[in-house]
Amino acid sequence: MSVTLQAFLRDFAGSDPQKQAVAAAVERIAEAGIAIADLVAQGPLADHFAKIMGDEANAGGDAQKELDVISEEVIIAKLKQAPVAFLGSEESETPIPLNDVGSLVVAVDPLDGSSNIDTNVSVGTIYSILPYSAAQFPDPVDALKQKGSAQLAAGFLIYGPSTVLVSTLGAGTQVFALDRASGDFILAKAAVEIPAQTKEYGVNQSNMRHWDTPMRAYIDDCLAGKDGPRAKDFNMRWVGSMVADAFRIFTRGGVYLYTGDKRKGYEQGRLRLIYEANPVAFITEQANGAATDGKTRILDIQPEKLHQRIPLVFGSKDEVAKIASYY
Numbered sequence: 233m234s235v236t237l238q239a240f241l242r243d244f245a246g247s248d249p250q251k252q253a254v255a256a257a258v259e260r261i262a263e264a265g266i267a268i269a270d271l272v273a274q275g276p277l278a279d280h281f282a283k284i285m286g287d288e289a290n291a292g293g294d295a296q297k298e299l300d301v302i303s304e305e306v307i308i309a310k311l312k313q314a315p316v317a318f319l320g321s322e323e324s325e326t327p328i329p330l331n332d333v334g335s336l337v338v339a340v341d342p343l344d345g346s347s348n349i350d351t352n353v354s355v356g357t358i359y360s361i362l363p364y365s366a367a368q369f370p371d372p373v374d375a376l377k378q379k380g381s382a383q384l385a386a387g388f389l390i391y392g393p394s395t396v397l398v399s400t401l402g403a404g405t406q407v408f409a410l411d412r413a414s415g416d417f418i419l420a421k422a423a424v425e426i427p428a429q430t431k432e433y434g435v436n437q438s439n440m441r442h443w444d445t446p447m448r449a450y451i452d453d454c455l456a457g458k459d460g461p462r463a464k465d466f467n468m469r470w471v472g473s474m475v476a477d478a479f480r481i482f483t484r485g486g487v488y489l490y491t492g493d494k495r496k497g498y499e500q501g502r503l504r505l506i507y508e509a510n511p512v513a514f515i516t517e518q519a520n521g522a523a524t525d526g527k528t529r530i531l532d533i534q535p536e537k538l539h540q541r542i543p544l545v546f547g548s549k550d551e552v553a554k555i556a557s558y559y
């Protein structure tokens with residue numbers, strides 16, 4: 233018998249009010265995902281979606297596309313129907329108030345990989361769910377700046393050949409796939425296990441000349457293959473949508489690397505700690521993988537700024553440890 237996301241969440245929540253709140257938030261995000269998947273599927277029929285809006289960059293300093301903005305609006309409308317007090321978004325400078333009462337805050341990258349919209353490559357929505365109370369966090373920014381280890385749930389939707397939800401509620405990582413006939417997300421994998429070892433890495437190698445010494449040394453050793461110090465041949469895969477690269481890693485192992493480099497604005501890499509690194513680190517660890525900035529476990533890092541970037545390495549546990557040893 234197939235298990236729907238709704239049934240899975242009901243089971244998880246039982247009669248615990250905070251878990252019920254998390255379940256409601258995840259369900260609303262999944263609904264937003266169905267709407268965004270339909271928009272993404274328009275592809276070249278809606279090529280205006282990939283147009284850069286004005287000359288304005290978003291809060292994180294990236295060009296903002298029409299579909300980035302629409303995706304954020306869809307998520308806001310849905311999460312207003314859940315006990316979520318504030319939304320932190322990669323696309324917005326400050327937290328967006330959603331409900332006067334709510335025991336949660338949610339952080340999102342509404343459309344990850346949006347530079348790929350017009351190329352028919354998978355893009356996705358990343359989310360992180362954190363506990364909130366007005367008494368503890370008079371300033372909602374501080375609620376969003378909790379360490380990744382405080383997350384109650386996290387996940388991402390990927391809009392690819394299939395629309396998939398990768399979710400953790402803090403006990404393992406599950407994969408749900410959208411059944412278009414019924415409109416339900418159906419449990420497809422109850423426990424994702426990232427193989428501890430791998431021969432596959434993902435990195436934007438065109439940045440090699442900008443990398444720091446440990447990063448260069450690691451990739452040099454991979455490239456040396458069987459005759460080098462690693463004594464095995466490596467394969468390289470890089471989509472350039474983190475959700476797509478992450479889904480491959482959850483499927484067959486591998487490591488993703490976007491560390492800091494010498495380019496201006498890339499000193500701390502490209503990915504954002506609160507909207508991207510923390511949720512991906514949580515899902516990865518719950519699937520037996522690991523995530524680090526090279527020196528510190530991602531989930532142990534205290535965020536300093538809402539839109540802060542962080543060097544990110546995640547995936548197969550033993551390979552992540554190996555990369556950390558170069559640092």
Ligand code: AHM
Nearest residue numbers: 294344345346347436472473474475
């Ligand atoms: P985005 O959130 O603005 O889309 O940026 C994040 C993306 C990741 O999805 C992807 O892995 C990376 O940035 C690609 O960066 P680059 O174009 O520098 O290779």
Ligand code: MG
Nearest residue numbers: 341344345508
């Ligand atoms: Mg992103």
